[in-house]
Amino acid sequence: MSEHELMGLLEIEFEEVGPTRVTGSIAxxxxxxxxxxxxxxxxxxxxxxxxxxTGAVEAVKDQDMQAVGVSNMTDFLRPHRSGRLAVVATxxxxxxxxxxxxxxxxxxxxxxxxxxxxxxxxxVPA
Numbered sequence: 001m002s003e004h005e006l007m008g009l010l011e012i013e014f015e016e017v018g019p020t021r022v023t024g025s026i027a028x029x030x031x032x033x034x035x036x037x038x039x040x041x042x043x044x045x046x047x048x049x050x051x052x053x054t055g056a057v058e059a060v061k062d063q064d065m066q067a068v069g070v071s072n073m074t075d076f077l078r079p080h081r082s083g084r085l086a087v088v089a090t091x092x093x094x095x096x097x098x099x100x101x102x103x104x105x106x107x108x109x110x111x112x113x114x115x116x117x118x119x120x121x122x123x124v125p126a
Contacts, residue, residue, distance in 0.1 A: 006046065007050060010046060012024060012047065017055070021055065022054050022055040023089075024051070025084045029083070038080060039081065041115075047087055047105060049117075051087050052072075052119035052121065053119070055090075056091075056119075056121040063123075067124075068124055075117065078114055085106065088104050089104075092118070098122055099120070100119070101118065103118075
């Protein structure tokens with residue numbers, strides 16, 4: 001698997017990428033279902049980690065640093081079967097050695113929250 005193949009499988013599309021906000025969308029359809037017909041929670045966890053890490057890296061790259069995830073806590077709030085989902089990531093805290101990001105995944109048609117998560121990242125030398 002290439003370095004970007006996992007993100008390709010999720011069809012992650014970024015709209016805005018910056019050190020304090022990352023937005024975009026992910027695919028969520030029958031290809032991503034668990035055996036019971038709804039999107040697998042691993043899709044949400046992976047998307048949350050991907051969006052948080054993207055923003056965290058943007059926040060420290062000019063300091064010759066990178067950010068690596070050390071924890072990911074994801075809450076699954078409602079089932080979803082099919083359709084792209086909107087993703088928004090914003091920092092809760094950005095410090096010298098660590099960052100904490102909040103990521104929300106919503107259905108675009110009614111803005112209902114499908115999943116949310118927090119990712120703690122460590123800032124390390126690049």
